[in-house]
Amino acid sequence: MDEGRVDLYWLPLGAGGRCVRANGMMYETVAAQLTGRERRALYHSALQVHLAGERFVIEMAPVWNTPDPGRGVVGEGPVGLRVLGRSRLFRYEVRCWLGGRIPDVAEAVDSPQHVSHDAGRARRVLDLVPAFPRRTWGADEQRTGDMWNSNSLTSWLLARSDHDLGSVSPPVGGRAPGWTAGLVVAASDLDREDQGPAGSGLAARVAAASHSYRRRTGHR
Numbered sequence: 001m002d003e004g005r006v007d008l009y010w011l012p013l014g015a016g017g018r019c020v021r022a023n024g025m026m027y028e029t030v031a032a033q034l035t036g037r038e039r040r041a042l043y044h045s046a047l048q049v050h051l052a053g054e055r056f057v058i059e060m061a062p063v064w065n066t067p068d069p070g071r072g073v074v075g076e077g078p079v080g081l082r083v084l085g086r087s088r089l090f091r092y093e094v095r096c097w098l099g100g101r102i103p104d105v106a107e108a109v110d111s112p113q114h115v116s117h118d119a120g121r122a123r124r125v126l127d128l129v130p131a132f133p134r135r136t137w138g139a140d141e142q143r144t145g146d147m148w149n150s151n152s153l154t155s156w157l158l159a160r161s162d163h164d165l166g167s168v169s170p171p172v173g174g175r176a177p178g179w180t181a182g183l184v185v186a187a188s189d190l191d192r193e194d195q196g197p198a199g200s201g202l203a204a205r206v207a208a209a210s211h212s213y214r215r216r217t218g219h220r
Helices: 018-035 082-086 119-131 150-160 179-193 202-217
Strands: 004-012 041-051 054-062 073-078 091-098 113-116
Touching: 004 119, 004 150, 041 119, 041 150, 054 119, 054 150, 073 082, 073 119, 091 119, 119 150, 150 179, 179 202
Parallel strands: none
Antiparallel strands: 004 041, 004 113, 041 054, 054 091, 073 091
8 A cells, every 4th residue: 555645747737728728828928028038838736645545636726617516625715816706707726635636637747746755744735735825816915926826736735745846847848837936935934933943944945945946947
């Protein structure tokens, strides 16, 4: 039995949906022009956690895209603008879905990436999901220089659970908007917790991982 494992999946943004893919392409075209670089493929991430014979899918998605009532919703947040979150059309949900599925997983690229084989870290990821900050999807309310989205959930959880993120990146030639935001917020959260002589130093390691990611991916 696999006592503990955390797998990372990279899915092309808009896999299975033309509207999201088209909007993503337009966003990336504008972002590339503003920063003077070539356009890149965009990726959305999800986690699959195996622990003591059970499997959980962790993902952030629109509240309306999966009707299964047992999909493990642990919280919701607004999309675009906080005020728009009053409507179901502009809300996302965070899922920790026992026995769940990742939509369009067949389109995943260079996946799964095994980021740990450790029961303690796997348990920590599951324990942290309900604590994920419910910021506005697509906004930068915490002034990280990056938008808050599904990739923020993945990077925040992996950073907070002490995973080694020094070499984790989207597939070659791709970008994962929101990844840096999750790392920056995780480092800030951990810095507050690490105050005093008993601090673990995890905040510093996460901050270093954030700088490394920016360097590797050319994020600005």
